[in-house]
Amino acid sequence: MPRSTREAVEELPLLEAGLWPASPAPEPPQPHRAKTPDRPPPAALGHRERLRARAAKALDALPDYELLELMLARSLPRGDVKPLAKALLARFGGLAAVFGASLAELTAVKGVGEAVALDLKLVQEATLRIGRGEVARRPMIASWSALLAYVKAAMAHEGREQFRVLFLDKKNQLIADEVMNHGTVDHAPVYPREVMRRALELSASAVILVHNDP
Incomplete structure (x- = not known):
């Protein structure tokens, strides 16, 4: 309901005396802050660093799931990828079968997107080309x-x-x-x-x- 002129005049002394609540002043604009990229939790970061250190000392000593885990970590920089590595091995039965699976079969596994599936297929393609080159160079x-x-x-x-x-x-x-x-x-x-x-x-x-x- 609109206020009358008389009501407005009666409120004027209260406003001047600071006894009448005035409208809050608008907040000053906040400075723009660039969004920082998400990072893995500290526990995951520490695990990956320890795994990389072990791989640098003896890469051939890593079990299949840890080798696959290191590869997945490059495609999925956030979070813990160990469960995904083990799920892939359990689903397909071995490391060679993981790389040999089709893109559709790989993306059917929860947590594997098109980019991750393509990265895994790149490993298989590189392996095939190396093998093809070795065969072609020798009788x-x-x-x-x-x-x-x-x-x-x-x-x-x-x-x-x-x-x-x-x-x-x-x-x-x-x-x-x-x-x-x-x-x-x-x-x-x-x-x-x-x-x-x-x-x-x-x-x-x-x-x-x-x-x-x-």
């Missing part, structure tokens, strides 16, 4: 251990059967490694004419046929 027959290690890394954790062909030159060195066909969980069709056609295109002198059983 195939003289380096079965390198060949088997490469094929295992490439196919051991595939969810579907595939028919893969390694094309060799006359010195038994690798020309190309190609998946000729994908199948289902229990079979993969192969057509000899397609294998021979590709071998002629590459001028291959020999082939190694590889097949996996999921």
Whole structure:
């Protein structure tokens, strides 16, 4: 209800005497402060530093979950990633299977986003390229251990059967490694004419046929 002129005049002496509550003065603007990035809690920071120190002394002595934990810490700088590392190993059954899992399978694990899944797949891709390079630099027959290690890394954790062909030159060195066909969980069709056609295109002198059983 609006006040009358008389009421306003009657309140004037009280305002001058400081006995009537006046409207609060507006607060001065606060200076802008840059938001500091979130950091892991002190306990997590201390654990990571101790883990890094141990890795620097004897990297090969770390169990699989701690190795995976160090890798996840680079993708997830906040919080404790040990439970996530153990959850991934429990879900897929081992370190190689974690890296061999698809992006969709990885992101289905709680706590794994697209960026983390991609980081894990980068590790697998680097491993495959290293293995492919070692195989390509040496005669195939003289380096079965390198060949088997490469094929295992490439196919051991595939969810579907595939028919893969390694094309060799006359010195038994690798020309190309190609998946000729994908199948289902229990079979993969192969057509000899397609294998021979590709071998002629590459001028291959020999082939190694590889097949996996999921």
